[in-house]
Amino acid sequence: MESAVAAFVFLVVCALVAYAVVMRRAGRQPVASRKPERPAFEKYYVGVLAAFAVFLVAWTAWQNHEEHRPPDRKPVRIDVQSFQWCWKFSHPQSPAHRSTTGTCRGNDLPTLVVPTGRPVELRLTSKDVIHSLWVPDLRYKMDAFPDHVNTFTLTLDHEGRWRGRCAEFCGERHYAMDFWIQAVSPEEYGRYLQGQQIGAGAGTAA
Ligand SMILES: [Cu+2]
Numbered sequence: 001m002e003s004a005v006a007a008f009v010f011l012v013v014c015a016l017v018a019y020a021v022v023m024r025r026a027g028r029q030p031v032a033s034r035k036p037e038r039p040a041f042e043k044y045y046v047g048v049l050a051a052f053a054v055f056l057v058a059w060t061a062w063q064n065h066e067e068h069r070p071p072d073r074k075p076v077r078i079d080v081q082s083f084q085w086c087w088k089f090s091h092p093q094s095p096a097h098r099s100t101t102g103t104c105r106g107n108d109l110p111t112l113v114v115p116t117g118r119p120v121e122l123r124l125t126s127k128d129v130i131h132s133l134w135v136p137d138l139r140y141k142m143d144a145f146p147d148h149v150n151t152f153t154l155t156l157d158h159e160g161r162w163r164g165r166c167a168e169f170c171g172e173r174h175y176a177m178d179f180w181i182q183a184v185s186p187e188e189y190g191r192y193l194q195g196q197q198i199g200a201g202a203g204t205a206a
Pocket of ligand 1 (some may be wrong): 130132166174
């Protein structure tokens with residue numbers, strides 16, 4: 001789709017350039033307009049541009065509002081702490097205060113386990129420098145700041161496992177700061193909170 005639009009724009013530009021080259025040759029000596037300005041045309045032009053700018057601002061604000069709509073159900077809360085150079089995921093609502101972390105060395109990547117079909121509120125912070133939680137396949141990204149909590153809510157509607165990364169350069173081992181996010185059924189999530197392990201093969205590794 002993008003290529004089709006780009007090709008169309010390219011052809012239009014080529015056609016305009018060709019038209020200008022052919023029609024405006026120096027030898028032709030076009031007759032200059034005697035009017036110094038064209039106020040009606042300029043007003044129209046400014047009006048169209050202003051309307052377009054207003055539309056873009058309003059549309060952006062509206063889409064932002066839609067994106068951050070509060071969930072209808074009470075979300076599951078998960079605290080995310082980033083640090084140099086790995087992650088810690090805590091489930092404060094679980095009786096056992098289940099949490100998981102890792103070293104982000106080799107295969108020791110922590111897994112953020114979330115239930116499917118329920119809004120999950122991630123409360124994101126950092127122990128040291130600025131990091132950024134990013135799940136490319138799910139198009140989720142949010143910065144993690146020290147001494148500040150950033151919140152965002154996501155809902156995953158099917159089970160699976162996706163790779164997450166740090167998207168903010170944070171030092172020597174930034175490149176290795178990966179994790180897994182794994183969506184499991186609400187029942188399995190309940191068992192996970194009780195302390196049971198989750199099989200890594202349950203979803204599609206990405
Ligand atoms: Cu980082």
